[in-house]
Amino acid sequence: MSKFEHFSAQMAIDAVRKAALLCAHVRANLTADGALAKNDKSPVTIADYGSQAVILHLLQAATPDIPVVAEEDADALRADDNAALRAQVFAEVRRILPQLGNPEILAAIDRGNHTGGPAGRFWTLDPIDGTKGFLRNDQYAIALALVEDGQPVMGVLGCPELPCGHEATAKTGCLLAACRGEGAWLYPLDAGEAAPVKVSSTADTALACFCESVESGHSRHDWSATVAEKLGITRPSVRMDSQCKYASIARGDADIYLRLPTRPGYEEKIWDHAAGCLVVEEAGGTVTDIRGKPLDFSAGRTLRHNSGVVATNGRWHDQVIAAIQAATPA
Numbered sequence: 001m002s003k004f005e006h007f008s009a010q011m012a013i014d015a016v017r018k019a020a021l022l023c024a025h026v027r028a029n030l031t032a033d034g035a036l037a038k039n040d041k042s043p044v045t046i047a048d049y050g051s052q053a054v055i056l057h058l059l060q061a062a063t064p065d066i067p068v069v070a071e072e073d074a075d076a077l078r079a080d081d082n083a084a085l086r087a088q089v090f091a092e093v094r095r096i097l098p099q100l101g102n103p104e105i106l107a108a109i110d111r112g113n114h115t116g117g118p119a120g121r122f123w124t125l126d127p128i129d130g131t132k133g134f135l136r137n138d139q140y141a142i143a144l145a146l147v148e149d150g151q152p153v154m155g156v157l158g159c160p161e162l163p164c165g166h167e168a169t170a171k172t173g174c175l176l177a178a179c180r181g182e183g184a185w186l187y188p189l190d191a192g193e194a195a196p197v198k199v200s201s202t203a204d205t206a207l208a209c210f211c212e213s214v215e216s217g218h219s220r221h222d223w224s225a226t227v228a229e230k231l232g233i234t235r236p237s238v239r240m241d242s243q244c245k246y247a248s249i250a251r252g253d254a255d256i257y258l259r260l261p262t263r264p265g266y267e268e269k270i271w272d273h274a275a276g277c278l279v280v281e282e283a284g285g286t287v288t289d290i291r292g293k294p295l296d297f298s299a300g301r302t303l304r305h306n307s308g309v310v311a312t313n314g315r316w317h318d319q320v321i322a323a324i325q326a327a328t329p330a
């Protein structure tokens, strides 16, 4: 790993940990006026804006020349109608970074407007992935990746509600990080030693545990049920919000993650997959779209050359792709 990647991984882990503190504090105190609906009707909360402000400010300080492709912008926050929400974002960010003034916070959020593309380096950030999970007190993730010449080369997934191990005493909150060619690592979210992670060694698809979105609007549950039947899987799917599904595959908790398109025109966003994809690949797994094509992070802010996502432990990925194709709904 180059010196730059080592430095940026440490910095990205630190930034995600700080954002996770903000998210946990907001969630513990969240009321109905802490969220807005965006133009596409999806929710955004004080914590989405606050997390993006904290991370983008820290990235600007550490890597000022690297642009960022991030999910949120500050347009809605600037509206007169949202003055109360804006004030709460400022207060939450200053709990983590006390020196930041209001204009700097808005400017940090707006640094995420890069277009992405095939050349050079950029960061991509989902400040809260699975906002619907966050609002339901379920799983969510903070996902940050560094993309170089169209390939994720470093990824960090903060998973504040995912237990750090399987023992009853395991702490809640973990973080997975990966650098290309260096493997994937699991850390306690707050602080502590890293341990390497590996995908499962499940050899028979019939014994596989598969996971998918909670939201039926994000992935077709009827299609995945038919795929499971074709593969001989009898266990029901584990439904989970956010890139915590990639974390589950990387750790070997689940064997297959299916994200089957609900409608033809939807383009997956790069920040929804870059960190998770690298973490799974570095843990020994395989990630493609539903036709078996690698995810193409070089096409801009979306994965417009791909359709859906499939992540597996890599042992029988082709068999899963074949089952998806054979089960394509009319």
Ligand SMILES: Nc1ncnc2c1ncn2[C@@H]1O[C@H](COP(=O)(O)O)[C@@H](O)[C@H]1OP(=O)(O)O
Residues within 6 Å of the ligand: 042, 043, 071, 129, 130, 131, 133, 212, 213, 214, 215, 217, 218, 219, 240, 241, 242, 243, 262, 266, 272
């Ligand atoms: N129709 C859709 N198909 C797939 N993913 C979607 C769709 N609409 C929203 N999403 C994205 O799914 C992610 C959450 O996925 P999951 O269901 O796995 O938790 C969010 O980032 C959300 O985007 P957004 O952040 O714009 O709301």
Ligand SMILES: [Mg+2]
Residues within 6 Å of the ligand: 126, 128, 129, 130, 271, 272
């Ligand atoms: Mg997301």
Ligand SMILES: [Mg+2]
Residues within 6 Å of the ligand: 048, 071, 126, 127, 128, 129, 130, 131
């Ligand atoms: Mg998000």
Ligand SMILES: [Mg+2]
Residues within 6 Å of the ligand: 042, 043, 044, 071, 131
């Ligand atoms: Mg969102």
